[in-house]
Amino acid sequence: MKKEVIIIGNGIAGITLAVLLQRKNIPFVILHREEEKQSFALGETLPPTAMLLLHELQLLSVFEENAYRKTYGYHSMWGSSKVTDINFFHQNPYKNGLKINKQQTLAQLQAAVKEHTVSYQKGFEIIHSAHGNTVILAKNDGIKIVQGKILVDATGRNRAVLKKLKVESTIHDELVAVSCHIPKIKHPKLTHEVYVESFKEGWGIVSALNETENICSLFTDVGNEILPKLKDASQWKSTLAETTYLKDFLTEDTTTKVKGGNANSSVATQIAGINWLALGDAAMSFDPLSSHGITNAIYTSAKALEAIEKKLNVADVKAFPEYAETLQSVFKQYLQSKDLVYQQETRWKDEVFWKRFFITGS
Ligand SMILES: Cc1cc2nc3c(=O)[nH]c(=O)nc-3n(C[C@H](O)[C@H](O)[C@H](O)COP(=O)(O)OP(=O)(O)OC[C@H]3O[C@@H](n4cnc5c(N)ncnc54)[C@H](O)[C@@H]3O)c2cc1C
Structure with missing residues (x-):
């Protein structure tokens, strides 16, 4: 051929x-x-800026038709214990992203x-x-x-x-991800269905996948002491007990499968x-x-x-x-x-995961 x-x-x-x-x-x-x-x-998740690119390439309809849903913003707790609401309403020309x-x-x-x-x-x-x-x-x-x-x-x-x-x-860097599908929970304090929260050993994101499931991914470095515990989803809730909202989404179900991979x-x-x-x-x-x-x-x-x-x-x-x-x-x-x-998160700047972002000249 x-x-x-x-x-x-x-x-x-x-x-x-x-x-x-x-x-x-x-x-x-x-x-x-x-x-x-x-x-x-x-x-x-695709941000609103990606919609324009897809439109220009005449691919937007394929992505939209097959998407789980449109996203109109997300929440994050990053750099302080206050929840930030990032609303896509002010974005142009597309005011939504896609899951x-x-x-x-x-x-x-x-x-x-x-x-x-x-x-x-x-x-x-x-x-x-x-x-x-x-x-x-x-x-x-x-x-x-x-x-x-x-x-x-x-x-x-x-x-x-x-x-x-x-x-x-x-x-x-040596960032790795562990992800699993968990039962969908609508958090009473959050309106958007995408939520990011940082913690001492890394950060996590949880978002709605469909009507019944959320997907949660946690990120830390290879070699971080938390990683062995994150390979078992039933340990996530206890391991992340000090997080503010992230822990509320997690399950202690021992049958939930964790998928790991490189995210560097x-x-x-x-x-x-x-x-x-x-x-x-x-x-x-x-x-x-x-x-x-x-x-x-x-x-x-x-x-x-x-x-x-x-x-x-x-x-x-x-x-x-x-x-x-x-x-x-x-x-x-x-x-x-x-x-x-990453430098916006200063609460744990001396911790193994975060300190590399604060080394002068890095
Ligand atoms: C946990 C996590 C969350 C993410 N979240 C987001 C997000 O919210 N938004 C976002 O935009 N991106 C996100 N990403 C990144 C996104 O998934 C990837 O950047 C994207 O899928 C890359 O597309 P690709 O086609 O380059 O590679 P891939 O999707 O990896 O596709 C590579 C293809 O090559 C094939 N292949 C691999 N090896 C071989 C081989 N030896 N021979 C032949 N074929 C081979 C594979 O089977 C696959 O079909 C995330 C990634 C991770 C890990």
Whole structure:
């Protein structure tokens, strides 16, 4: 099989790029690794600023139709024991964000590019040269060879293509997340259904997923003494007994499953090469505090499309380096603003989790 573009990874970043390439009639293939594990719904929140980007890319209706609901603001207890109400009413032009149903949104987008999708089960190898890329897929019924001028890493935090190309990552912290679905509770003191609260060893977010469930994610660092207790949801309520409202949402049910994973800030040391590029979390991954992971996946897909068009249509050799430069500058700005947000929480500035944000020159 020969195509102009080979995309590996079909999360939001890979699928968005596939949909955009399809609209431009650029031949592509998206390689889909069949997973045995059921995916876990994180119920990501999109801020109002993402609505404009989705609108411009004519993707807003797909995200809206499949969303759990619109969000009109959130509450946070960060930096003091006072609850802040962030209302989107003053945002323009969109006065709402979205609580997305990623699995359902992906299923609709994946169906749109189904005929360009190749599934495999057992991994892939890459033969990469300045003249093109060959990907060898290991399937249950043998191997399949796919060739393409441009190779795209959309494998999220795994950075599976980058690893094979021997591109390393710069890791900025060791943040990890533990998440679980818990019965929905409408808190009597909160009106919005998204709530963030910081605590001595990290921070947590709880939000309504649907009519019956909330999703709660807690964030701390690898090695923090609280982490072993957070791996067991039945210990969350006792472990976070000193929180103000967060504890009210938690369950002591011993059957609730906890899903853990990396949530740190990191960036690939090289985001694009002569005929390959990375997008979404594979290029740069954000702390979920920013609520910008999905926006980043969509934004980088749109930027990647521009770079790919320039490369294929007018052989523009600057297109990929410029793409990489743009993303690096976005990541630099993101890091600065993220640290400023963490620095607003001064109550525990001497604690292991928080003190790194107060080291001069960090
Ligand atoms: C706890 C938590 C909460 C979050 N909350 C928010 C939020 O509120 N708002 C927000 O915007 N973002 C949030 N995010 C971030 C957001 O989920 C990600 O930034 C976003 O999903 C990244 O999309 P992606 O397509 O780049 O990567 P992914 O979604 O990771 O997709 C990667 C795809 O590649 C596939 N893949 C992986 N490895 C391989 C391989 N070796 N071979 C082939 N395929 C492979 C995967 O199966 C997957 O389909 C949160 C993240 C976490 C951890």
